[in-house]
Amino acid sequence: MKNFDVIIIGSGIGGLISAGLLASKGLKPLVIEAHKSPGGYLSSFRRKDFIFDSAVDCISGTGPEGIIGRVMSLLDIDTDIDFLQVEPVRRSIFPDFDIDVYGDINAYIDMLISHFPSESKGIMDFFKMAGRIHDDVLTNIDIFSETYSAAFKIYPDIIKCRNITYENALKEYTSDPRLQAVLSDRCPFMGLPPSKVAALPMIMLMMSYFRLGAYRPRGGFQKLSDLFVEGIRKKGGTVILGNEIKKIIYHKGLCEGVVCESGDEYTCRSLISNTDYVSTFSRLLGDEYSDMAAVSYTHL
Ligand SMILES: Cc1cc2nc3c(=O)[nH]c(=O)nc-3n(C[C@H](O)[C@H](O)[C@H](O)COP(=O)(O)OP(=O)(O)OC[C@H]3O[C@@H](n4cnc5c(N)ncnc54)[C@H](O)[C@@H]3O)c2cc1C
Known part of the structure; x- marks a missing residue:
């Protein structure tokens, strides 16, 4: 069983930003992603000569004043990607x-x-x-x-x-x-x-x-997610792909680790769930916390 400062469930942009910030501060985050490639909705797939983005068509905050741009700069990856401005936005x-x-x-x-x-x-x-x-x-x-x-x-x-x-x-x-x-x-x-x-x-x-404008990365959003993973790893963080978390281990109200589909267990001081709240409370925590999955939308 391996121990980390923070375990992050899911490598969507929320998980990657969190891990990037923590790694840039010298902490040891572990991101565990169920899918074989990172990014969640910020991902792409190829069909013949064409690259398709799975969901997102443009994002903001990629420059030095935005959250994505600031974390990219902390990870020293801000010059490794080319953003194209989208105008009109939609x-x-x-x-x-x-x-x-x-x-x-x-x-x-x-x-x-x-x-x-x-x-x-x-x-x-x-x-x-x-x-x-x-x-x-x-x-x-x-x-x-x-x-x-x-x-x-x-x-x-x-x-x-x-x-x-x-x-x-x-x-x-x-x-x-x-x-x-x-x-x-x-x-x-x-x-x-x-x-x-x-x-x-x-x-x-x-x-x-x-x-902050609307931008998309040249070559598709998978490039951005892959670059985040590279930056997180270079700063000492760990990213595991293709291993779904099945259970959050907790004791007296404190999250202590996770159990993966492969049977591997990891422990941590803190845990960030970047999957949806219903899965977090009803499936991963379960038992005494499953009622919390019914929380109202506006309180999220
Ligand atoms: C069709 C569509 C178009 C959109 N277009 C735009 C747009 O143009 N611009 C924009 O800014 N926003 C857009 N959005 C919104 C944007 O995509 C999301 O707000 C954002 O990507 C969510 O990121 P996230 O990190 O919260 O979660 P997600 O991207 O959902 O990532 C969650 C990750 O966690 C993983 N995961 C879940 N459970 C587990 C588990 N148990 N163990 C391990 N891993 C797990 C999942 O596989 C996934 O990779 C769009 C959304 C949709 C649906």
Whole structure:
């Protein structure tokens, strides 16, 4: 049985970012991934001469001011990949209108107002609020901060949106369901409809494209995930692929390790689960923690 500082379940971008940060701080993280290649939704596959991305088509935060770019720099892998800017970020086609979403937020707001003139005040107020939330979260929840207390400086917009759905946030500012549908065009990224997705992460995701641009790596997203694995290993972290975690070992409420499909066991001081919460609580922890899988969406 091998011991690590932190075990991370899953090598999606959340797991890779966590492991990258920990490895760059001199800790020994272990990432265990069920699939034979890393990345989760940030992965690609090849058919004949073509590379297809499995899910993600563009991301933000790849530059020095974004989370992905900052962790890549800590892992010394930031110059090993070429990012291409995506513009327009997306095109949303509705039965009676067609909308290109550009990275320039003012152009986007003007375009929305031209389609929904009676909602102009609500549109402007919504984006002012969303911009404040994005900037407050990025400046105050500084993942590189040594002093954790600074991370929880409280702001009214964040408090307001902390426990409500994205649909409720939209309804506070707008009334036309067609406008609400346009402003919800990125909810599929979260895998949930606006009535179920939490407002705060949805607003962060939407605003990140306006603040930090939209990019995709030349050669497909698998390149980015593979590069993270390389960087984590170079900094002393361990990544195991193709071995599903079947059970989290815990004692008196503390996670102590995991058991894999292969029968291998690993122990740790801390554990990060980057798989979904239902699997974490009902399947991997099980028994006395399975009820926690029923937690409401907005509290995640
Ligand atoms: C169709 C689609 C398109 C999207 N497009 C975009 C986009 O363009 N831009 C954008 O920013 N976001 C997009 N998203 C959202 C984005 O893909 C996700 O938010 C993000 O990739 C989630 O990363 P994650 O690390 O949380 O989890 P995941 O990517 O789900 O990774 C979890 C990993 O954990 C592994 N795992 C699970 N259980 C175990 C276990 N027991 N043992 C070991 N390993 C395990 C899985 O195999 C997986 O690799 C899209 C999502 C979808 C579904």
